[in-house]
Amino acid sequence: MNTPPDIIKRDGKRPTESFKREKLHHSVRAACLSVRSPEGEAETIAHKVSDAVISWLETKPEVTSHDLRRKATDILESFHPEAAYLYKHHRLII
Amino acid sequence: MDIISSFAIVAFAALIHASFQLSVSMLTLLSGHAIGAKTSHNRLLRLTCGFLAGVGVMTMLTISFICLMFQKSFGEHAPYIAWAVACGLLLGLGVAVWAFYYRREKGTSLWLPRGLARYLSDRAKVTKLSSEAFGLGLSSVVAELIFIFAPMVIAGLVLIQLEPMWQLLGIALYTVISLLSLLIVYALIGSGHRLSRIQKWREDNKRFLQFASGAGLLVLGFYVYVDQIVTATTLAQGGF
Numbered sequence: 568m569n570t571p572p573d574i575i576k577r578d579g580k581r582p583t584e585s586f587k588r589e590k591l592h593h594s595v596r597a598a599c600l601s602v603r604s605p606e607g608e609a610e611t612i613a614h615k616v617s618d619a620v621i622s623w624l625e626t627k628p629e630v631t632s633h634d635l636r637r638k639a640t641d642i643l644e645s646f647h648p649e650a651a652y653l654y655k656h657h658r659l660i661i
Numbered sequence: 662m663d664i665i666s667s668f669a670i671v672a673f674a675a676l677i678h679a680s681f682q683l684s685v686s687m688l689t690l691l692s693g694h695a696i697g698a699k700t701s702h703n704r705l706l707r708l709t710c711g712f713l714a715g716v717g718v719m720t721m722l723t724i725s726f727i728c729l730m731f732q733k734s735f736g737e738h739a740p741y742i743a744w745a746v747a748c749g750l751l752l753g754l755g756v757a758v759w760a761f762y763y764r765r766e767k768g769t770s771l772w773l774p775r776g777l778a779r780y781l782s783d784r785a786k787v788t789k790l791s792s793e794a795f796g797l798g799l800s801s802v803v804a805e806l807i808f809i810f811a812p813m814v815i816a817g818l819v820l821i822q823l824e825p826m827w828q829l830l831g832i833a834l835y836t837v838i839s840l841l842s843l844l845i846v847y848a849l850i851g852s853g854h855r856l857s858r859i860q861k862w863r864e865d866n867k868r869f870l871q872f873a874s875g876a877g878l879l880v881l882g883f884y885v886y887v888d889q890i891v892t893a894t895t896l897a898q899g900g901f
Contacts, residue, residue, distance in 0.1 A: 597694075597697030597698065600696060600697045600698075600699060601693045601696045601697035601856055602855045602856060603853065649857040649858070650857070652857050652860070652861065653693065653856060653857045653860065656768045656860065657690075658768075658782065659767055659768020660686050660689055660690050660693075660768060660769055660782070660860065661683070661686045661687065661690065661770065661773065661778045661781055
């Protein structure tokens, strides 16, 4: 990926920021760990999801954080449905 | 009112309190962030214990404060008007729980304003010490006060009629029963259950929990109204 696309934050209230692979990697890894996946498996899944999301972003100059999360959830779903469930719903718990 | 009836009402009010979900949601979030950050199991238990202690202490303080205020204002027997207001509160809140306790969206989003929900969620994420978890537990009770106030008021009105020793036991009973749902989640997390399954169960059953909480408030309100107002006034009119 040459230039990372801009991520438009939730509701457009906060300023946009460039896509950061490590941020996505960290959140997917945390979702896998929180459903008690082994650390190695969580790392592998986070790598695969990050790679797939980056290839999806290739042609896009900017995306919303909501779309990014939705796409990451869809990809995570195929590797670990339970982690995907928590990843998708983490803002809808309270 | 005899001791058994009093304790039954206090226990039922506490069960209704236990069915409210804000503290459970916060405990789920707190545990999720802690497990996701590779926190050790002992530290996870310390954090969740701290949260549980915070909720317990704040519940006990609030119910004790309500009892104290009632005792100072009414002595041992509350006037009919106090019972009528408390029953009205229960009935009104019962309908309110049915109408908007959960938001009409996926997940277990509660009635809380989104700004406050985001703040609590962010606080749960950055909580690393048991003392912070304790504070979070305290604030979760305060945040849900609007709904738990009515069962606490009824428990308070019932408890002031008892001897001081029984009052203390009643407060302890209320606190322990109101913590039951949290204790169950705590035990499940502590024994290694997956958070996703706990959260999925909560989401699948949220409408039933909502119905049970609302119905519990209505039943309690109706029972107390009949027991404390209708029966008492009928007996008084009959010259008993």
